[in-house]
Amino acid sequence: MLTVHHLNQSRSQRVLWALEELNLPYQIVRYQRGANMLAPESLKKIHPLGKSPIVENDGHVIAESGAILEYLQEIGDPESRFKPQDIDGKLQYRFWLHYAEGSLMSLMMIKLVLQMLGKSPVPLGLRTVGKVLGTGVQKAWLNKQIATHAGFIESHLAKTPWFAGETLSMADIQMSFPLFALLSRGGIPSLPNIAAWKARVEARPAWQQAIEKGGPFSLPGE
Incomplete structure (x- = not known):
């Protein structure tokens, strides 16, 4: 097993x-x-x-x-229910499967680290400087990068309900963690297509069963 x-x-x-x-x-x-x-x-x-x-x-x-x-x-998945077989679907599948960790999640991790610079476990005497530094880097560079990626994903999901086409694939499952992080701590007020995708994910019985077995799941922001 x-x-x-x-x-x-x-x-x-x-x-x-x-x-x-x-x-x-x-x-x-x-x-x-x-x-x-x-x-x-x-x-x-x-x-x-x-x-x-x-x-x-x-x-x-x-x-x-x-x-x-x-x-x-x-x-x-011998019937390839969760991996598209047409060429366009395959290309999208491969792209998003790698993009999730290779591009988007790295930005979310940087965001989390910068947000933590003014908090424990950073030593108390360094937190004020850390907060100023973290806020400055976010404003000067990181937030712009995140906004670019959010817009890219939002535009893609305006054209298709799932990342690799009309049905759920492993690409959606891979994208779930960084996208939940983006919605939680990305700081972008309105992402309706991504929010609608998240609602479709959370409505799936398999997602609900995974939460029931794995325990509560949330990615708090600041």
């Missing part, structure tokens, strides 16, 4: 969602973030990087969300 090493409030939520969509049996090994919001050291016993998600199956240990989702699609 598949084993998911699941960290609360993490990218492993989308792996649970994928498994529910595929109706594959699995078991969960749970981990909790520490006060520093990092994964516990015990995850390094499963994979040297100590990051979640990690999936074990048939003696194999698979890490990285995109690699995991591609693996699950290959072993659990």
